[in-house]
Amino acid sequence: MAREENLRSILAECGISAALEVVGERWSFLILRGAFNGLQHFEEFQSTLGIARNILSNRLGRLVEHEILKRQADAADRRKIVYKLTEKGMALLPVLIALRQWGERWVSGLPSNPVLVDRNNRMPVEQMAVRASDGRTLMLGDLEWLDASELPAAEKAA
Amino acid sequence: MAREENLRSILAECGISAALEVVGERWSFLILRGAFNGLQHFEEFQSTLGIARNILSNRLGRLVEHEILKRQADAADRRKIVYKLTEKGMALLPVLIALRQWGERWVSGLPSNPVLVDRNNRMPVEQMAVRASDGRTLMLGDLEWLDASELPAAEKAA
DNA sequence: GGTATCGGTTGCTATGTGCAACTTATATGC
């Protein structure tokens, strides 16, 4: 598949547009970051992030609609509502970590603290990278778009 | 380091905020996706993405300011300006691929086509994941924030 | 029963986005 002739359709169908429609609004990523860090209640998000209450309300609603967060009544205090990541929401972890690593490396500048480590052995996690099936890190020039029908084996990923 | 007591500072310092200030506006990711797919000229971005010209102009300007794209005169046609990814821009590849994979898996739904493959052997790339130093995939529960001073070895990453 | 807290909603203002028409510089055809 020559890349140029299909560029437009690649861009239109691309999962990036789909993803951005769900998590592309302002504050959505920061709310998710908060959720990954253990925030659960409206007031926690509001005071920690400093987001306007009406916007927070709207974003939480959208994230719940899209099943990235789920809303639960708090058993211990019926005034409170607990927002929890769903499986779909947790699947965004690689996106957030990739973004964080990039921001630390290229925007805020290196030595970042605290460090994200493997709880098991307290070693820092790897840099996020696009990897070949053998684990090699692939750069932009190593990549190519291939029509599914042209795949060598009956594999699907990417 | 107990997580709760430092949550606020973790969130404030986090590279995610830093990253989003640079690439968090509407269209920025889609412009970058275009750049990764080989778009180079203003009119190419405009017609491919369908973005308003003033917004495109603004976003390209900001991406150039932040040294994610560089602006060059086109030697062959002096009307044209070539926008190219810098090293900093190319470093966003993992973010875009992670976002794409998530969008395909959880929003547009599976079988995605075309597939991103390793040019070398035409095998699909791996799913993006947070990995331990030995390559194991780490889930949310496997992760922990650790102060740099408490790291077991003299290593920095994350 | 009075007061504080939680999770919103409402109204208003400020900022950002989208569209269409215009502009300046360069290229192309005749």
Added chain:
DNA sequence: GCATATAAGTTGCACATAGCAACCGATACC
């Protein structure tokens, strides 16, 4: 060399989204 087209914007105006502060209903606390 003159007319026309194209590239990369800019400008002005309409509309949508975000931010702020005040308010509200339900539940908890004393």
